[in-house]
């Protein structure tokens with residue numbers, strides 16, 4: 128077994144706990160290529176097990192989140208069908224280790240999108256609709272003590288996601304100035320705006336599209352793209368009710384434990 132395969136297996140096992148020490152024995156904290164190689168091993172492993180890829184997440188797009196984690200560039204992870212939670216649905220504490228919630232703009236692609244020079248306008252032209260979303264991130268690294276390589280290898284620290292009911296075409300939406308309020312148990316817990324996400328959520332999606340096209344694994348029609356947090360992540364505790372409201376896109380919510 129190679130070092131990358133070994134660390135990929137350690138990460139898979141850590142979903143059931145306990146969380147791991149940082150992966151520095153195999154991955155230098157800035158080793159993006161090695162970290163994406165580990166992520167790809169696990170993507171292939173899970174796809175072979177029958178998990179269906181339904182899109183990608185972009186992460187580390189907001190300065191507030193980069194500061195929370197001590198990193199300075201975006202990354203991506205894979206979304207599988209079994210990571211979706213119904214709007215107003217339930218996430219059980221047994222399903223996660225140390226979850227945090229973040230509010231995001233999701234887009235769904237209308238067409239395949241193999242575009243190594245993609246701009247935000249190109250992404251807009253290929254988008255069917257936008258949706259308010261919450262991503263529940265989790266780390267298989269203890270106490271979230273992650274480097275860039277740790278989170279990339281760990282599928283972008285992804286865990287689950289919730290999509291709202293309202294699907295809005297981009298026409299008439301201003302995803303730059305749209306505000307975001309994330310409430311936990313009715314109290315404001317995170318505040319942000321579209322512009323906080325790499326300057327514009329569609330810029331984050333364009334970064335992802337370029338990156339995937341360059342890697343020969345482009346986005347496809349029907350793919351969901353979580354474009355990245357609009358404000359700081361919020362740590363969750365059992366019993367929390369989480370609701371996000373995004374200007375123009377409406378609400379999305381879930382509860383963490385009964």
Ligand SMILES: C=C/C=C(\O)C(=O)O
Pocket residue numbers: 184185186187188189192196229262264278283284354355356
């Ligand atoms: C560690 C994960 C960060 C994100 O998902 C984000 O910034 O959107």
